[in-house]
Amino acid sequence: MLRIRLVNAIGPSLLDGLGALLTDAVESGASVGFLAPLEHDTAMHYWAHTATSLGRDLRLWVAERGNDVLGAVQLALCERENGRHRAEVQKLFVLRSARGQGVATQLMATVESYAREHGRSLLFLDTQVGSAAEKLYAHLGWTKAGEIPRYAASPDGALHTTAYFWKDVV
Numbered sequence: 678m679l680r681i682r683l684v685n686a687i688g689p690s691l692l693d694g695l696g697a698l699l700t701d702a703v704e705s706g707a708s709v710g711f712l713a714p715l716e717h718d719t720a721m722h723y724w725a726h727t728a729t730s731l732g733r734d735l736r737l738w739v740a741e742r743g744n745d746v747l748g749a750v751q752l753a754l755c756e757r758e759n760g761r762h763r764a765e766v767q768k769l770f771v772l773r774s775a776r777g778q779g780v781a782t783q784l785m786a787t788v789e790s791y792a793r794e795h796g797r798s799l800l801f802l803d804t805q806v807g808s809a810a811e812k813l814y815a816h817l818g819w820t821k822a823g824e825i826p827r828y829a830a831s832p833d834g835a836l837h838t839t840a841y842f843w844k845d846v847v
């Protein structure tokens with residue numbers, strides 16, 4: 678059974694699972710902030726750094742089956758006085774072996790419920806044009822605000838177009 682859990686701290690076993698998840702996403706060619714090949718230390722450092730923001734302006738959910746981490750997603754809460762109603766969805770990944778089973782859909786539904794309950798009525802995110810993620814967000818009712826060419830590099834170093842999406846969750 679799939680379980681989605683809000684994480685407050687990243688212990689050693691979760692750190693391993695999250696490291697493997699990030700490495701798998703980069704190996705799959707997903708544009709998630711890193712170039713390939715992703716070094717183990719870089720992945721560990723990324724999650725250790727992420728852990729320092731949990732419970733402050735960042736939320737992290739993991740999707741687990743048994744002890745296996747199958748997916749994760751983050752929500753960055755805007756702390757500016759004029760932006761406390763909005764938050765940015767970041768770093769949605771699902772292990773290649775678990776894709777196509779609705780894991781991302783459940784993670785996104787969890788994020789939206791949390792945002793609704795915590796007064797974050799506007800969500801936004803960016804993603805690579807033409808990616809599976811872009812199709813997912815359109816499928817889940819997000820509105821595309823526009824595209825920026827050559828915004829980010831894919832893991833192979835090639836620059837690609839990024840799309841910005843938003844969703845009202847009132």
Ligand SMILES: CC(C)(COP(=O)(O)OP(=O)(O)OC[C@H]1O[C@@H](n2cnc3c(N)ncnc32)[C@H](O)[C@@H]1OP(=O)(O)O)[C@@H](O)C(=O)NCCC(=O)NCCS
Nearest residue numbers: 707769770771776777778779780781782804809810812813
């Ligand atoms: C994008 C990603 C998170 C989707 O995860 P997933 O668990 O496979 O998604 P789901 O099974 O919930 O798919 C839901 C819907 O998304 C769409 N979708 C998902 N993967 C797709 C693909 N490869 N091609 C086309 N549509 C796809 C489908 O419309 C699907 O609808 P369906 O349930 O009616 O078939 C996953 O492919 C991934 O981790 N990619 C790499 C990381 C990444 O790019 N993250 C986004 C950063 S912004």
